Amino acid sequence: METLFISREARLSRRENTLIVSMDGQKRFFPIEKIRHIVMLGQGRFNSALLCLCGAHGVRVSVFDYYGYYKGSFEPKPQNPSGRVVKEQARCILDDEMRLETAREIVRGAWRNMRANLAYYQYRGLNRLDPVLEHMDRMAEKIETAPSIPKLMGAEGVLHARYFAAWPIVDPRLDFAPRTRRPPNNPINCLISFLNQLTYTAVRHEVFKTHLHETLSWLHSPGTGRSSLSLDLAEPFKPILADNLIFRLVRKNILSDNWFSQQDKVCLLTETGRRHAAEHFSTRLEERYKGKSYREWIYREAIALERSVMGLTPYESFKRKA
Structure with a gap:
């Protein structure tokens, strides 16, 4: 098990080299050697002894707040830092x-994977997507000719708007416009925000295994207090891990009203919703494509x-076929 998602109120403790997760009066035991990332989606309690165990075995602990937003991590000591790579970066x-x-190239990957999500349904006879895909293909030309990072991000923004506007064509229940984030105002907006956060957290964990510095990024402006490199590398994977999963949850009638709490135009995931969404995301993360998990x-x-x-070698972003 690479990542352990904990969506309920829990207490984490250690017994020698074993992680103990206590929830609802029950205890579950996990050998720490089998885990590399703990994601706390609910209220959690742990002490310095548990953090020392995680630090000794290179286990990251990522913490989300009540509203489903990533707030920070316990970062184990880098295993093999490289000043040379950071200098070149x-x-x-x-x-x-x-x-x-x-x-x-990062935006190319995001464009290709967004297009693949819609092309999957076009190939199956949904001809109303034809003009959408033609427009997205024209936007690809603007990606290639953008003279600066701001212009490139502007082209990406237009591309996302057209892509999201096509979701109701795939299924009317996917109509969530407009896109609102803080706070989301309906279940689909809520799922997009939450699953994007999980994607960012998964990407950040994998970046930690390399020698790259997480605050030095290409598409997003390098800043303070965030892993802007993970924001970059999450772009090609959000259509695959978040958007595609939302399509599946809606079209297979998996979503339930008890996943969400809606009050005063604010929609949040309940504990039940966070648990189920995290379980489906965890499964999606380990699904295999061309012999490898995502x-x-x-x-x-x-x-x-x-x-x-x-x-x-030249960098080439991940691009999935429809």
């Missing part, structure tokens, strides 16, 4: 041309970027 980002080309593909994406930084 900074050099690539300070070179405007190199930065723009890498950012462009979690493994995220790691390969980060490694590909590191190899590009070191001048070994």
Whole structure:
């Protein structure tokens, strides 16, 4: 088990090299060697002894708040830091041309995977998607000709707007417009925000396994207090891990009213909703594509970027076929 999602109120403790999770009067035991990432989605209690165990075995603990937003992590000590990689990473980002080309490839991956989500239904006879896909193809030309990072992000924003507007064509229950984030105002907006946060957390965990520095990024502006590199690398995977999963949950009638709490135009996931959404996301993360899980593909994406930084191979973002 790579990642352990804990969605209920729980107490975490240790017994030698065993993680003990106490919930609802029951205890579950996990060998710490089998875990690399603990995601706390509900209220949790743990002490320094548990954190020392996690630190000794390289286990990250990510914490979400009541509203389903990622708030921070306990970060184990880097296992194999490399100043040389960070130096080369900074050099690539300070070179405007190199930065723009890498950012462009990230957006290419996001575009291709958004398009694949819709093309899946077009190939199955949903001809109303034809003009949408034609428009997205035209937007691909603007991605290729964008002269700067702000222009590239503007093109990506238009692309996302057209992509989201096509969701009701796939299924009327996917109509959530407009996109609202803080706070979300309906179940679909709520799921998008929550699953995007889980995707970001999964990407951040895989980036930690490389020598890359998490605050040095290409598409998003490097900043303070966030892993902007993980925001970059999450872009190609959000259509696969978050959007595609939402399509599945809606079209297979898996969603239930008790997943959500709606008051005063604010929609939040309940504990039940967070638990089920996290379970489905965990399953999706381990689904295999071309012989590898999507979690493994995220790691390969980060490694590909590191190899590009070191001048070994050109970076190519992950692109899934429809």
